[in-house]
Amino acid sequence: MKRIICSFLAFTLLFSILLLCFSQTATAYVLDRTYIYAPEDSINIEDPFFQQDSITKEPSPVKEPQKEVDEKSKLTLGQLRKKYKSTFVTNGPNVKRIALTFDDVPDPRFTPQILDVLKEYGVKATFFVNGQRVLNHPELAKRIHDEGHVIGNHSFTHPDFNKISMSAFISEIKKTEQAILPITGYIPKTIRPPYGEITEEQLIWAAEHKYRIVNWNVDSLDWKGLNKEQVLANILSGTRPGAIVLQHGGGGYGSKLQGTIEALPEVIKALKNQGYELVTVPELLGIEKSK
Structure with missing residues (x-):
């Protein structure tokens, strides 16, 4: 009986340690992602790691379509x-x-x-x-x-x-x-x-x-x-x-x-x-x- 109780306590302790480590890793990951997605003026976007594509932005406004020019009718x-x-x-x-x-x-x-x-x-x-x-x-x-x-x-x-x-x-x-x-x-x-x-x-x-x-x-x-x-x-x-x-x-x-x-x-x-x-x-x- 004592052997079963000791095993249970050891398992519980090991599980708690693993849970704590996982929690710290997750927190670190979240903080890292928060930094990457910080406003543009707070990071160096010239650094290859911080490319423009990795920065969250508002969608660009839709441009009005330009009037097409008929090249055949265009005068020299x-x-x-x-x-x-x-x-x-x-x-x-x-x-x-x-x-x-x-x-x-x-x-x-x-x-x-x-x-x-x-x-x-x-x-x-x-x-x-x-x-x-x-x-x-x-x-x-x-x-x-x-x-x-x-x-x-x-x-x-x-x-x-x-x-x-x-x-x-x-x-x-x-x-x-x-x-x-x-x-x-x-x-x-x-x-x-x-x-x-x-x-x-x-x-x-x-x-x-x-x-x-x-x-x-x-x-x-x-x-x-x-x-x-x-x-x-x-x-x-x-x-x-x-x-x-x-x-x-x-x-x-x-x-x-x-x-x-x-x-x-x-x-x-x-x-x-x-x-x-x-x-x-x-x-x-x-x-x-x-x-």
């Missing part, structure tokens, strides 16, 4: 230029005038050097600015304006206009205007779309609001990091009366525009020797620079 840039020739231009009239233009400015790495060359040779050019860069470097934007150059609108963040909504397109234009206005005192009448891309709906809006969409017919291809000789050849081989020349005065990380800076004096001298007058885009097109 060439067709858009013909259809909206008074709004969408790539060159000026057939006169001995050429407009030098510089995109993606202001950029402290390259823009000041370009301005120095233009000042030395007494040339006025057109600078198509990005609104975000104007906010980051207002002193450079002011220098462009103060030295007599014309400022045009090149969007706020440099998106492909083909890939954004109409409301986003308008916002890109308006936000850049808000950045430019305190510096220049005017709202540019000229818009250069990033990558030269634009939709028909955007062109219609631009026409209704008295803007000119200004692309180019001579491309320096300097964004490829070409050297002086290559940039010079690309420009001079394509120039003709009324040409609009595309160059860059700024770029992204790792951009190399030394070829443009070194070629610019030679471009100016060569074109002047050929009898060309170097003017701004509004002068070339015979329009006002502001709305």
